[in-house]
Amino acid sequence: MNWHTFFFLLFSLLACGFAVMVVLSSNIVRMALYLVFSLGATAGLFFLAGADFVGAMQLMIYVGGTLVLLVFGVMLTAQGPFISMKTRGGDWILAALVSGSLLALLIPASFSIREWTNAPAEAESAELAESAEPGAQPDTATRLGMGLLGVRVDKLAGAPKELQPGMSGYLLPFEIVSVHLLVVLVGAAYLARTKRRATS
């Protein structure tokens, strides 16, 4: 058992365990806390898979931004009797049924493809990490940033000459998602404004 396996087991147990505790808890404040831990452990899984920039964004946007938003929502809406709303017993049985069948479908499916199950052995993986030229490995952020601007620097080699400028970059989705974010924030501010002026 090497360190990669150890940290994978640690982070996956944390992520799955706290996700299960989010489901089982009925106190909304505790659910928010468990969700923070689960998403943070998921960021650790991203680091393990070699996606350092996505992991950092997960920590910054999800754990730092979205969860603060959720906690503010909890504080603005939670009142004594409503802070824990119990689920009825019949709903729990249905939920256990649905979740059990979904898990029984998904987990064997994820182990059914041979290409996914045979991971490179430890020596092979270390060789892969070594074989990358020095200075080329930790620049995931550069490649992702260039890709968002429309230039796939990671795919330039081996591409046909006429396709190289602007090769399958993500400039258009990037622009769409930025306008979408602006519209969403304006809409959220409009929706969540206080209604006091309208009524009085």
Next chain:
Amino acid sequence: MEPVGISHFMAVGAIMFVCGVVSMATKRNALGVLMGVELVLNGANVNFVALSSKFLTTAPGRSLGLDGQFIALFVIVLAAAEAAVALAITLNFYNNHSTVDVDRADELKG
């Protein structure tokens, strides 16, 4: 102990997805439903990142490459936007009904 592959990451993603679905289905608090949506999106993100990693598979040329990480980034941004709008709707609902119980939102029931 076999080395960790894509399948193990996918199993983690599947468990998080199922937890999110169950949380969406059973919680009566609207914010709990929102947290279920976040869990579902995270499970999907785990799958994308695992498929894009070149350290987890014996055929590195056939992994998704950086595209999976791009999609994961877009999913994170869209999840943030969705949380903002859903929170605004929840606050509006709370202002009108002074509760966030989704079972009380039945005005549109036929």
